Amino acid sequence: MADPLVDVRNLKIEATAYPPGEPPQDITIVHGVSFTLEKGKVLGLIGESGAGKSTIGLSAMAYGRGGVRITGGEVFVNGRDILKLGPGGLRSLRGHEVTYVAQSAAAAFNPAKRIMDQVIETTLAHGLSGRAEAEARAVILFGQLGLPNPETFGNRYPHQVSGGQLQRAMTAMALCPKPDLVIFDEPTTALDVTTQIDVLSAIKEAIHDTGVAALYITHDLAVVAQVSDHIMVLRHGRMVEYGDTGQIIGAPRQDYTRALVSVRSIEHEEKRPTAEPVLKVEGVTARYRGTDFDVLKNVSVELHPGQTLAVVGESGSGKSTLARAITGLLPPTRGRISFAGRELSAEQRARSRDDLRELQMIYQMADTAMNPRHTVGTIIGRPAEFYFGLRGEAKRKRVQELLDEIEMGKGFIDRYPAELSGGQKQRVCIARALAAKPRMIICDEVTSALDPLVADGILKLLLNLQKIEGVAYLFITHDLATVRAIADSIAVMYRGEVVRYGSKSDVLAPPFDDYTDLLLSSVPEMRLGWLEDVLKHRRMESAGN
Amino acid sequence: MSRIPVSALIGLGFTGLYFFVAIFAGWIAPYGMAEVVGGVWEPSSSQSWLGTDSIGRDLLSRMIYGGRTTIAVAAAATVLSFVIGSILGLTAAVLGGWVDQVLSRGVDLVMAIPTLIFALVVLSVMPVTLPILILVMGLLDSTRVFRLSRAVAVDITVMDYIEAARLRGEGGGWIVFREILPNALSPLVAEMGLRFIFAVLFISTLSFLGLGVQPPLADWGGIVKENKDGIVYGIPAALYPAIAIATLAISVNLVADWVLGRTSSLKGGRGG
Structure with a gap:
């Protein structure tokens, strides 16, 4: 040799x-x-x-x-x-x-x-x-x-x-x-x-x-x-x-x-929609100030209590913009958003404290979502103090409870974000959202910055918390494996429009529209020769057309 | 506790010495501030270590009392400029929109006029007392602090944790003082050291021009003014305040550098 x-x-x-x-x-x-x-x-x-x-x-x-x-x-x-x-x-x-x-x-x-x-x-x-x-x-x-x-x-x-x-x-x-x-x-x-x-x-x-x-x-x-x-x-x-x-x-x-x-092999049984959705987005159109281009076009989706709606699409498809419209950071130009049976005001500043409390958000980058100068105790304790008036010992006890819920032990309460690992940071962000006792949490790509095994742990935790607290998730992601793992219903977005929407089993079953087909077939599979198969399949299709 | 570097120790030592002498001037100075102890411009002797000034007062005592005035006025003006500048700067960054526009354009307007000329014009129509001096210097300097704190805060306001606080429904007070200020502190502290030195130079300049601290009160700029004619005859009296200003400037900056390094490493965790 x-x-x-x-x-x-x-x-x-x-x-x-x-x-x-x-x-x-x-x-x-x-x-x-x-x-x-x-x-x-x-x-x-x-x-x-x-x-x-x-x-x-x-x-x-x-x-x-x-x-x-x-x-x-x-x-x-x-x-x-x-x-x-x-x-x-x-x-x-x-x-x-x-x-x-x-x-x-x-x-x-x-x-x-x-x-x-x-x-x-x-x-x-x-x-x-x-x-x-x-x-x-x-x-x-x-x-x-x-x-x-x-x-x-x-x-x-x-x-x-x-x-x-x-x-x-x-x-x-x-x-x-x-x-x-x-x-x-x-x-x-x-x-x-x-x-x-x-x-x-x-x-x-x-x-x-x-x-x-x-x-x-x-x-x-x-x-x-x-x-x-x-x-x-x-x-x-x-x-x-x-x-x-x-x-x-x-x-x-x-x-x-x-x-x-075997990562991303979480099994999750799909739940049927209930009578009354917790979030109803109807015909929402939105654009950024000073532009004449609609980043969201006539988007309508529903989210039912205790369930997960996955919003899927590539970057620039408008999925994060949808989250901004729902939270009121980007008031829509048309359409209405109702939450827990009442209509939400388009502007975040005009919303009641209860509306703000019941709709929480978790960000992609846990690093920038937590103030580096605050301790874990302050980060998690602030919503408890702000919404429920907890102070001193009661606040500390509540923080400890939440830390237990996110499977982080004692001793974290006085640490700073820089002293935590990536997965722990994201868990603290989850605890901060839970501290407000929300009905619904918007999860914006919460696992995409994490290693696969850590991301798996976070997804399991989210599913577990959903079972205990009955909270609904609007789960924004570009990762279809994550969607398979946790979603009850799916909205596929492309260039600001919802191109496919329905329960998970319907959306992930043929016949597909062109874009969903492209998206689904592009997800790498853990086997030899997958790439060749996909490319061959695509070449045959384009030759057939 | 990490070790204090040598440069910071030197800076701390000199800065501490100056402040100590300034605070306890009354006990340390060998003679009174306006006491005539000898002839005009006597050379240094065992009675007066630095010699006497243009009308026979002890120069060392004048320097010590002058240091007290200079440092006190500069420190007060710096604190004032930081309180006003950083609060307005952070508010402008957080609120944005027309508040930001009005404040920023107003600051631009003030900054468009050379500071020294502005101060001279204002002081020539106002009674020149210490509070007025501090007020004028503090307000003029606050425009610089406004610029800096706004620039720093604008970078911080786009972070997700500020958005999270807004979504929670937090008011401006919490966002400015609890979310932004701790993160903006290290550049502001470093700037504070610089600004203090600029204030020392500024008050000295004003006094030299006769619109600052008024006689018989001593201050370093004033001492240079009173003794400047001596330079022609080889009398070094006017140089001592210059040396004092230079060493104070360097030592304060050494401390500011060290504080900046320490607080920016704090950004990650708790640096001891």
């Missing part, structure tokens, strides 16, 4: 942590990880945030991000230990032999330069070819990646193309210098599912056509299963399991891998 392209042996990576009020400490992020990668193969690195997957990925170009230091082990690329290279050696390695595709293409491109200049920049910097030759190669790559008008695509500026196209342009940038290895760091995580599938298939074909090897870093097992030959599961900087893709998703050996594979 020939020497592998990448050979990582017993890699150890450390960083310095600065805990508040204590002296700096060295912490180990990666504990002795080893792997090899053959030419032309794809290795998927998978794990939750903090598992060290990006750190390990970047070590393949001997780079430590933000004060991270590689303190032990060897990383061989093309037979030489790159950790021993000097600055000059690293310069010729990076951007030539090993290239990198970042998560957020929008942040990684310079908005002031044309795409073409940025795509061929490293190729020219390394003197690998002349400008004309590099541009010709870029155009070929644009074509391979399925970008529209490959000849002229490079003349545009980053803001003139969509997020999915920009991500593919960055892939072209990485492939342009003909590298031996490309590191993909969550390349599709920030994209909508309908866009993700295009980018994913473009990346897969480009890897196949150019014969490059790749490290594919993601937290989504279903995605990585479509592109990689082998998968390494990481947790807390240690390898949990390593195997070929079929084995990992078909017959996982470790409990942690099994948990990852």
Whole structure:
């Protein structure tokens, strides 16, 4: 067997942590990880945030991000230990032999330069070819990646193309210098599912056509299963399991891998609508001030007590705007919203304190939804104090009760948000909403910023609380797996309109309209060959039309 | 408790010394403020360490009493400007709309006129007393504080936790003082150090021009004015206040830097 392209042996990576009020400490992020990668193969690195997957990925170009230091082990690329290279050696390695595709293409491109200049920049910097030759190669790559008008695509500026196209342009940038290895760091995580599938298939074909090897870093097992030959599961900087893709998703050996594979398998029995809905949205049309474009067009939905209405759609479909209209932050131009049998005033300021109390909201980013200078006790206690006049010991007792309800123990009451994990933060936000004893909670993408297993825990908690408190959820999400897990009825939104609405079983059963079909078929499934099947199916359909 | 860096210790030491001397001026100064103890511009001696001034008063005592006036006026004006500026700035950011427009355009109008000229015009028609001085300086400086606090607060008002508070039905008081102010504090504290020094310079300038602290009351700007003619003859009397102002400025800023660093690390958790 020939020497592998990448050979990582017993890699150890450390960083310095600065805990508040204590002296700096060295912490180990990666504990002795080893792997090899053959030419032309794809290795998927998978794990939750903090598992060290990006750190390990970047070590393949001997780079430590933000004060991270590689303190032990060897990383061989093309037979030489790159950790021993000097600055000059690293310069010729990076951007030539090993290239990198970042998560957020929008942040990684310079908005002031044309795409073409940025795509061929490293190729020219390394003197690998002349400008004309590099541009010709870029155009070929644009074509391979399925970008529209490959000849002229490079003349545009980053803001003139969509997020999915920009991500593919960055892939072209990485492939342009003909590298031996490309590191993909969550390349599709920030994209909508309908866009993700295009980018994913473009990346897969480009890897196949150019014969490059790749490290594919993601937290989504279903995605990585479509592109990689082998998968390494990481947790807390240690390898949990390593195997070929079929084995990992078909017959996982470790409990942690099994948990990852079976994530989003919550069973939830659909409830029938009751007589009197708690929320009734009728013909609501809304636009932002100073614009003449309706972001919501004639939206009508109902939510029944103790049930969950999932509002699904990609970014820009108007689902969060619907939440703003219901909460009164964006008064609709037409239509009416009634809540618990009475009509709500369109303006939030004109609503009674009881209306405000009974309609609570939970946000996507728990980080920005809590005041960093308030303790958990203040955050949860304030609604209890504000609506129910609880003070002192009574307030503290109520906060403790709520903390028990969200399955967080004692000792959290005096902590600050920065001292909580992502999942705990979101739980505190849930407790804050519950403190008002609401009839209905609007959940705006509450799980999309969380790791799959943590998100699972939050969904289970929400379902459990619904059983106990009888609260209704308006659940805004772009994630259909979440919808399957928790919804009783579903509204599919597209460009400000509800294109499909009904009970979960009706909405998720054929016959589908075109958009729902596209949306449903774009959700990655945890099996080999799913991507090929979908693409084949779509090609057949478009050929048939 | 994290260790206090050396620079902050130096700053704290000097700032503390100046404030201590200012507060206890009456006990520390060897002579009275207006007491004539010798001839004109005597060199330093064991009787008067810094020599005497243009009419034979002890310069050290003048410096100490002058420091008290300068620091007190500057501190009072700074506090006034922060109370007015930050409350109006945060209110403008929270309420937005026409309130914001009226306040911001009003501030623009005042800022369009050079501060020193504005102050000179106002003080030439008003009686120059310490309260009037403080009031004029505080109001003029509050426009800068308004700008800063509004800019800081505008970034904070778009956070989800402010929206959550609004949806809860909270009033302006809670939003301004409990939600925004704790998060806006660190830039404001740093600015306060800077503003205090500007106030020291401003009152010194006014006194030098004769429209600030009136004789026989001493203040650093006034001491420079009284002794400026001595420079021609090689008398350093006018330089001492300049040195005092410079060292005070540097040490206050060292402290402000340290406070800024500490409070911004507080943003995450409780920094000791």
